Amino acid sequence: MHPIRSRCPFVSSFLVVLLVLSVLTMGLGGGAAESADEAFFEVEITGMNDSVSEGERFVVTATVTNTGTVEDSQQIHLKNDADEIVASVAQPPVTLAPGERKRVTLTWRMERGDAGSQEFSVQSNDDVTRRSIDVQPGPSLELSIGDVESPITAGETLTVPITVTNAGNGTETARARLAVNGSTADEREIDLDPGESTAVTLTWESNASHAGERTLVATVADERETTTIVVETPNRSTDSGSSSGSSSGGTPPANVAERNSALLTRDGSAQVTGSDVERITVENDDDVTGLVLVNRLHTVPDGVAGVDDLLRIYRIDVPDELTNHDATIEFALPAWALDDVDPDAVDVVYWTGEEWTELDAETAATEDGGMTIEAETPGFSVFAITTGGTADQTEEQAATETPTDAPTATDTPMPTATSPSTSGSDASSTTDANASTATDESTAAMDPSEQSIPGFGVVAALVALLVAALVGRRGNRRT
Structure with missing residues (x-):
């Protein structure tokens, strides 16, 4: 038997095996190229108010789970039915490792005019869960402040008369509050039948540290009224050894x-x-x-x-x-x-x-x-x-004898401190940048042998088929 003839079946078998391996390699390589590691933040709403009225806070709790294969950081948003963000867990964003979960709480204050069915959603970059809540009409209370004495002397008790009217159709229970420069000074609970008005007197104990102009804020439900007063330091007479009849209010004596x-x-x-x-x-x-x-x-x-x-x-x-x-x-x-x-x-x-x-x-x-x-x-x-x-x-x-007087305010200008601020958009940019960095590092860490050349398997299969056909034909001719 001719040596070439005896080798032809062996070569053909070898080429068939090569063809099969090429096809398998192409399939596996393509599958590996298509599957990439990524995070997926799944959102599930786990709790919310049973009821809420205008002027009240609507609180939603949700569980966020990373069902993906890599760690990631994402912002979680509470959005209204117009897809507007009303609350966020944005700074710092939620960071989860694969399989990790975290509970988040989001709060939305309902405003007057929000009564009715309100659609809302809790969203991550990957998932969204939607619900609805019926918002009840809020209290219809009206508030006014009466005449307030001003100026007063530090140490005196200030009385602030207010009038509250229930303009709604139901009985209302509310709390009237008085705040001075942001700090609560007094509060009273009131009950009003429909159409009823009541007068309430709120008080504030002043002291020497309050000297100057003060802002008074009276609130009932979501109603708010403000006024300003002046607190003066009390006059005080002194003996001949004092700074010549000093008084703590007004312009100090020349000495x-x-x-x-x-x-x-x-x-x-x-x-x-x-x-x-x-x-x-x-x-x-x-x-x-x-x-x-x-x-x-x-x-x-x-x-x-x-x-x-x-x-x-x-x-x-x-x-x-x-x-x-x-x-x-x-x-x-x-x-x-x-x-x-x-x-x-x-x-x-x-x-x-x-x-x-x-x-x-x-x-x-x-x-x-x-x-x-x-x-x-x-x-x-x-x-x-x-x-x-x-x-x-x-x-x-x-x-x-005149000691050195203090320098004027212009002699030594004080530096102005600038506080950095972080906006929601900045937080979003930071999150995107982190995600991008994680993706780049993941790609760079891949073994070069795992990065298959697109189409290589197909080309190898076609070449193998062509060689097999030529060898087989040549063998038949010699036979």
Whole structure:
């Protein structure tokens, strides 16, 4: 037998096997190319309000499960029937590993006019679940504020009269609230039959820290009315050793460089803001409350002996019952007022009405070049911070000593802090960017041998068929 003839069947069989393997490789390769790892966030609504009325909050809970094969981060939205987003879990987005699930809560406040059947949906990037809720008409209450006294003096109780009318067809139970600069001051519950009106008086206890203009807001259900008042610091008469008839309201006397006040609490402490005198703690066994006035003076007041090397001078007044009580005064002096003074050289002296008396005091330098001082005093009057003790001077000479005044606001402009904000669109962009990065890394991590060339299996099969046909034909001719 000719050698070529004996090999032909073997070659043909080999080519048939090659053809079968090529077809199988093409099928498997195509399937691998078509199947890609991905995440899928499945959404299931698990809870919601049984009923909701206009003006109330509609709360939806949902479980989000990643049924995919890779970790992902997505925003979850609550949308109304117009496909508008009314609530979101967007920042940070929900991040789930394969098979992981998480419960989310979304809240939607129903507005007036939302009564009726409302369609809503909870959506991820991959899935959406829809439901509906019947929104009941809200209360039809009308609110008005009566005449409110203004200005008032700090420490007085303000009364705010309001009138509430039920303009609806059903009995209404609601809560009337009064808020001052965002903080609730008083509230009352009211019941109204259809067409009924009632007058309610709400109150607010003012104190020295409220001095200035205040915004009052009265609310009933979703009705809201506002007004403004002015709170003034109370007048206070002082003796001849004071800063010449100081009053805590209006324009300070000429000798007052700066005036601050604070409310003294029952524990005997007063926290003063905006002053070198930061805190005062006085023995207060009788639970006395009232106003503390701190006047930083330009010069030594009339009737008080002069002081050498004066850095600062103050007049501090407390309620009369505590004027002669032991107390601790905490000072915080700025660097510009010290002129590189050594803290060990600083003394605090107290005017007894007849002479200056040095107080026990502890001083310490601060990192910014300022100084803190804690002094013990037997009472309240005029206090001086000095580096040179005391000296006998005439009233006219004392009046000529003028310590360095505080720089104006324009001398040292304050930097403006800018708070970063993150919008929903930013959060969405971040999520998309993360998803894109995860996809790129997944592709880069694939083994080169797994990245099949499109159409290679088909071409190989056709070539194998052609070779088999030619060899078979050639074998027949030789036979």
